[in-house]
Amino acid sequence: MALLNILEYPDPRLRRVAAAVVAVTPEIRKLIGDMAETMYAAPGVGLAATQVDVHKRIIVLDISEARDELRVFVNPEIVAAEGEAECEEGCLSVPGYYDRVTRAAAVTVLAKDADGRPFELVAEGLLAVCVQHEIDHLEGKVFVDRLSPLKRARLAARLRKKQRLVG
């Protein structure tokens, strides 16, 4: 296994739209293992392939307290969404920034697992938030895109300041 480098906003590669996985090959399974290792090491509750500069529709998630319930989604699609809920979100690609985002309260997701077997998941709560956050990444979106222009401008100013400090 290997730790993968996580792209940071506003890296333009976070804007690429991921392509469907044609078949879960040994290479794809190796990528899934590396993504899981990278997510646990970060640590984060989820990771989309886009964040490690692989533009394929793959997500890993683990929202369990014990960090022992890995969920793998290959070619995930939201087929139903209901209600609205607000949650404080963060992102491994926007380190140190947290803000409230409104999303669907419950979603139904169709996907394949790491063995290529199809499954359906009905998610609510943090799981629903994370699945939507990760599928956004696969579509080239970052949670800060869902904030007001004023909040995005403030974040941009903060990132420029941080750049000046390191540069």
Ligand code: GNR
């Ligand atoms: O680790 C993460 N925590 C988190 C908290 C609230 C809402 C979404 C997330 S996902 C994030 C990991 C990440 O950036 N996944 O893309």
Ligand code: NI
């Ligand atoms: Ni993220």
